[in-house]
Amino acid sequence: MRRVGDKAKAATMATAPIVQRGVILLVLLAMVASPKRGACQPVKAQRPDYLSVVRRYADAMIEHGRDTYGTQPSGLLLSALDRHTQRPLVTRPAPPAGIRREDRVGLPWRALTGANPQLDENLLRVFYALTDLTGDPRYRETADHEVRWFFEHTGSPVTGLLPWGEHLSWDVFLDRPISGGTDLTHEFSRPWVLWDRTFQLAPQAAKRFAVGLWSHQIANPKTGAFDRHAPYDRHGPVDGKDFPRHAAFYIHTWAHAYRATREDVFLTAIETELARYERKRRGDNGTEVATMPPLDLETAAALVPEPLRSRLHAFADREDELILADLHRQYGRPDGALTLPPTWQAAYASGTNAGWAMFALARWEQVKKPQFRDLVLAVADAYADALPDEDVDVWPMSFGHVISAEVAAYRLTSRNDYLEQAVRFAQMAVDRFFQDCALPRASFKTDHYETITGADSLALALLEVHAAVHGLTTVIPTNTVDR
Numbered sequence: 001m002r003r004v005g006d007k008a009k010a011a012t013m014a015t016a017p018i019v020q021r022g023v024i025l026l027v028l029l030a031m032v033a034s035p036k037r038g039a040c041q042p043v044k045a046q047r048p049d050y051l052s053v054v055r056r057y058a059d060a061m062i063e064h065g066r067d068t069y070g071t072q073p074s075g076l077l078l079s080a081l082d083r084h085t086q087r088p089l090v091t092r093p094a095p096p097a098g099i100r101r102e103d104r105v106g107l108p109w110r111a112l113t114g115a116n117p118q119l120d121e122n123l124l125r126v127f128y129a130l131t132d133l134t135g136d137p138r139y140r141e142t143a144d145h146e147v148r149w150f151f152e153h154t155g156s157p158v159t160g161l162l163p164w165g166e167h168l169s170w171d172v173f174l175d176r177p178i179s180g181g182t183d184l185t186h187e188f189s190r191p192w193v194l195w196d197r198t199f200q201l202a203p204q205a206a207k208r209f210a211v212g213l214w215s216h217q218i219a220n221p222k223t224g225a226f227d228r229h230a231p232y233d234r235h236g237p238v239d240g241k242d243f244p245r246h247a248a249f250y251i252h253t254w255a256h257a258y259r260a261t262r263e264d265v266f267l268t269a270i271e272t273e274l275a276r277y278e279r280k281r282r283g284d285n286g287t288e289v290a291t292m293p294p295l296d297l298e299t300a301a302a303l304v305p306e307p308l309r310s311r312l313h314a315f316a317d318r319e320d321e322l323i324l325a326d327l328h329r330q331y332g333r334p335d336g337a338l339t340l341p342p343t344w345q346a347a348y349a350s351g352t353n354a355g356w357a358m359f360a361l362a363r364w365e366q367v368k369k370p371q372f373r374d375l376v377l378a379v380a381d382a383y384a385d386a387l388p389d390e391d392v393d394v395w396p397m398s399f400g401h402v403i404s405a406e407v408a409a410y411r412l413t414s415r416n417d418y419l420e421q422a423v424r425f426a427q428m429a430v431d432r433f434f435q436d437c438a439l440p441r442a443s444f445k446t447d448h449y450e451t452i453t454g455a456d457s458l459a460l461a462l463l464e465v466h467a468a469v470h471g472l473t474t475v476i477p478t479n480t481v482d483r
Helices: 006-015 018-033 050-064 121-134 137-153 196-199 202-217 244-261 264-279 294-301 308-331 354-367 370-383 396-413 417-435 456-468
Strands: 168-171 176-179
Touching: 006 308, 018 202, 018 370, 050 121, 050 137, 050 244, 050 417, 121 137, 121 196, 121 456, 137 196, 137 202, 137 294, 168 244, 196 244, 202 244, 244 294, 244 354, 264 308, 294 308, 294 354, 308 354, 354 396, 370 396, 370 417, 417 456
Parallel strands: none
Antiparallel strands: 168 176
């Protein structure tokens, strides 16, 4: 690809003496082969400016981490990169601990060249927050472009489903959906909390996805039985492969679709799935068990009419009781307080105990039950002065959740010791994950950038620290989507 200035360089080579030509050639080769200036430089400050760290990360992604490749440059953010060159990976690095082959953003045994907005969801939220913090519109424009282009160009023409989530991504060189496994399998990895913005930017494409979720992810529209592993490119969901957290993600999606369109099909979808889990709540011995997580149901309840709204509220309220009772069985003390050990290793289908603070914080913001405030504080206390063992391959997401827990505890109590802990963990995270590069490592024991381990959640947490340290009133999105 011809770069600006190529003609001038060619003219210089043609007229220079032979020895001088050799020197010029070596300089030009060095310019091509070496990493871009500024890609990896030491952070000199004893305590880094966390806003600058996050901006450096965001700027690197905008300038070097977007899709400009293939026959259809999309501008999507790549979900894996070489940290030192800030370019796509040319080899497939070893995965961080706990990451499965089929979940990575690349074809099996191939380089990781995919873009997966669901893995980068918190990075998009960081971009929106950066525009609010700095007034620079580039960040919001980048996030808006990502959402609009992805929804309008990558949906399956058969099902309307998207190449994102746990197993799919959009290959920026092949310009088509790819899977980390053998099939094009659609499965949420997180809730999509950007539905409001999505329906503003790409209303028809967002509606098409929501309809596809009902028509092609649900195996039985009468019972609500669904397949969390529905095919992306054809109809083919089967009964018996449902997880309750996915049902909550679907209800959350349909509630936003209903508010945007006022079409009754989405109310039918919500009611069908809710009824399914109302039936499933009672175990084989007649005792109640927690089924669907309450966070997405509470959000959905605010978007739909009665009587469905009250049913969703009631279901979420009972889930609170069951979840808290289970936590007390595991971690309760005789005095009724909770003691959660500070764990650090995350993996497929398992998180750290810091994640409980993120759940509790989100629920506290929704319903203000004191038990959730107490749970946030219990987690923050548990991690105070804690360190991971040296043999643990810690993810950036884990540090992000610990930092966010300490900031939340500070905001709930105004106690400076919580803020001091948040700063301590933020300093450690910058030292261990960013080191001298703009892009963070995927884990303690890897040296590439791969967002499946939550680099975006760490960046959001660093913005929370920045806002708390400087007493800013700018609202930073709550770091609670990793569920």
